[in-house]
Amino acid sequence: MTNEWWRSAVIYQVYPRSFADASGDGVGDLAGITSRLDHLRDLGIDVVWLSPFMTSPQKDAGYDVSDYRDVDPLFGTLDDFDALIARAHGLDLRVIVDLVPNHSSDQHPWFQEALASEPGSAARGRYMFREGDGDQPPNNWQSVFGGPAWTRVADGQWYLHLFDASQPDFDWSNDEVRADFRTTLRFWLDRGADGFRVDVAHGLVKADGLPDYTPPEDADSMGGAEPVPYWGQDGVHDVYREWHAVLGEYEGDRVLCAEAWMPTVGEIAKWVRPDEMHQAFNFSYLMSEWDADGLRGVIDDSLAAFGAVGAPSTWVLSNHDVIRHATRLALGDESPQGHGIGPTSLGIPDTAFALRRGNAATAVMLALPGSAYIYQGEELGLPEVIDIPDDARQDPTWFRTNGERYGRDGCRVPIPWSAASPAFGFSETGASWLPQPDSWAAYARDAQAGIDGSTLELYRALLRLRRERGLGKGGLEWLESPAGTLSFRNGDVTVLANVSADPVDLPAGRVLAASGPLPDGRLPSDTTVWVG
Numbered sequence: 001m002t003n004e005w006w007r008s009a010v011i012y013q014v015y016p017r018s019f020a021d022a023s024g025d026g027v028g029d030l031a032g033i034t035s036r037l038d039h040l041r042d043l044g045i046d047v048v049w050l051s052p053f054m055t056s057p058q059k060d061a062g063y064d065v066s067d068y069r070d071v072d073p074l075f076g077t078l079d080d081f082d083a084l085i086a087r088a089h090g091l092d093l094r095v096i097v098d099l100v101p102n103h104s105s106d107q108h109p110w111f112q113e114a115l116a117s118e119p120g121s122a123a124r125g126r127y128m129f130r131e132g133d134g135d136q137p138p139n140n141w142q143s144v145f146g147g148p149a150w151t152r153v154a155d156g157q158w159y160l161h162l163f164d165a166s167q168p169d170f171d172w173s174n175d176e177v178r179a180d181f182r183t184t185l186r187f188w189l190d191r192g193a194d195g196f197r198v199d200v201a202h203g204l205v206k207a208d209g210l211p212d213y214t215p216p217e218d219a220d221s222m223g224g225a226e227p228v229p230y231w232g233q234d235g236v237h238d239v240y241r242e243w244h245a246v247l248g249e250y251e252g253d254r255v256l257c258a259e260a261w262m263p264t265v266g267e268i269a270k271w272v273r274p275d276e277m278h279q280a281f282n283f284s285y286l287m288s289e290w291d292a293d294g295l296r297g298v299i300d301d302s303l304a305a306f307g308a309v310g311a312p313s314t315w316v317l318s319n320h321d322v323i324r325h326a327t328r329l330a331l332g333d334e335s336p337q338g339h340g341i342g343p344t345s346l347g348i349p350d351t352a353f354a355l356r357r358g359n360a361a362t363a364v365m366l367a368l369p370g371s372a373y374i375y376q377g378e379e380l381g382l383p384e385v386i387d388i389p390d391d392a393r394q395d396p397t398w399f400r401t402n403g404e405r406y407g408r409d410g411c412r413v414p415i416p417w418s419a420a421s422p423a424f425g426f427s428e429t430g431a432s433w434l435p436q437p438d439s440w441a442a443y444a445r446d447a448q449a450g451i452d453g454s455t456l457e458l459y460r461a462l463l464r465l466r467r468e469r470g471l472g473k474g475g476l477e478w479l480e481s482p483a484g485t486l487s488f489r490n491g492d493v494t495v496l497a498n499v500s501a502d503p504v505d506l507p508a509g510r511v512l513a514a515s516g517p518l519p520d521g522r523l524p525s526d527t528t529v530w531v532g
């Protein structure tokens with residue numbers, strides 16, 4: 001029997017190194033996560049997605065895997081993973097594991113074997129080794145993290161890495177690579193994983209002949225205008241058809257979720273055709289600005305595009321790769337969203353103003369039908385951390401662009417649990433792999449729990465109502481509303497979001513939840529209300 005839970009689930013992203021540190025070394029771990037799962041149950045989410053915790057030299061925070069079927073000692077052991085799954089399932093939470101198939105770490109035994117083998121050998125055939133053009137690389141591709149996408153090895157050949165030089169791309173036309181990943185899927189499914197979030201799911205297959213490609217000036221590094229010879233090639237879909245069949249061998253509705261940064265929702269929806277993946281992140285929604293017409297447009301497009309292939313739409317505002325939405329939605333035009341922000345960035349908004357807007361956006365998202373993603377710490381209203389000292393930064397983007405792009409450390413700072421504890425309760429020893437701002441005492445979970453008007457209580461209320469009223473399984477009907485506002489009904493809940501500068505009247509009915517105060521019984525700017 002299947003209940004297709006994923007069609008309406010709220011999925012909470014845990015970034016293991018920044019969630020909770022049981023060992024005290026300043027990096028979060030699996031035991032830390034297990035010990036705090038009851039907080040997530042209490043928040044009202046359905047599923048936990050764990051960013052990578054497999055064996056890795058941590059050059060890209062675990063997105064550089066050297067053993068796909070073991071836990072990195074930094075995060076614990078396979079026994080810790082089993083304990084986490086058991087505790088989560090005991091709390092009626094599902095667990096999704098992050099899988100990184102586009103590339104491995106350069107410390108993966110296969111890559112080490114490739115380096116030690118001859119050009120043209122079977123060992124090199126698992127990766128993308130090519131001859132260069134004289135002293136030049138085989139083509140002009142640039143890495144997503146900046147700099148060339150090719151690195152030369154001692155015998156003169158070059159290998160492709162769409163990301164860091166420590167992340168060589170696999171060759172997905174190689175049967176051994178394909179078979180090994182099917183083994184990895186089964187390994188985690190056998191241990192009880194409920195599915196996978198698939199990293200760079202649009203990148204595995206490259207165009208024949210590896211033609212040169214120069215992205216347009218304003219292209220997003222992970223998406224870009226089409227066609228791009230390394231994103232969204234038709235062949236990737238065959239891989240997911242194979243994986244769909246593997247998951248189908250297991251009980252209990254296991255799922256695949258695509259991280260496919262494609263330029264339109266219509267493109268993204270190709271990953272969730274009936275025999276492929278179950279969900280795909282809606283990056284068009286994440287990238288849309290706080291603008292009533294734009295939001296309405298992307299919501300309509302999403303419901304239409306995903307609906308056309310029989311898949312639920314997903315909704316997401318934050319993750320470990322983008323500026324936290326409690327800052328981003330109020331950023332000035334001067335700071336491009338893709339590059340991170342830091343002390344020299346312009347247009348940094350006032351924190352309270354930006355949070356109000358962020359919470360208004362959350363209250364729109366959690367009222368939409370489909371499945372929603374929450375990134376750890378957004379339920380605390382955490383802003384992006386801007387003043388991380390240069391010498392504490394860790395994102396390869398920062399290093400590969402010589403500090404030109406700040407990268408993603410600002411959304412990865414360990415989260416605060418208790419205002420008065422060392423490292424705000426993240427780690428008993430007070431250690432923290434990225435420094436936490438002093439101002440985070442006010443954001444700590446224990447400083448917000450039970451406090452009317454706190455962001456934490458807002459998330460809890462919205463998630464409870466979403467569940468009680470079946471909004472995830474509902475439908476959306478647009479309602480007329482004043483200019484610069486957005487209004488829709490889902491089931492018996494009416495939502496009004498004020499994206500304009502002036503207050504507007506509340507819709508008729510009882511206020512169920514509001515993302516901020518409602519002075520004089522009206523809905524102020526940057527506020528969303530649920531009425532029913």
Ligand code: BGC
Nearest residue numbers: 060063100163199200259321
């Ligand atoms: C992940 C990033 C990672 C990259 C390379 C992504 O899209 O979300 O955090 O750096 O893939 O694996």
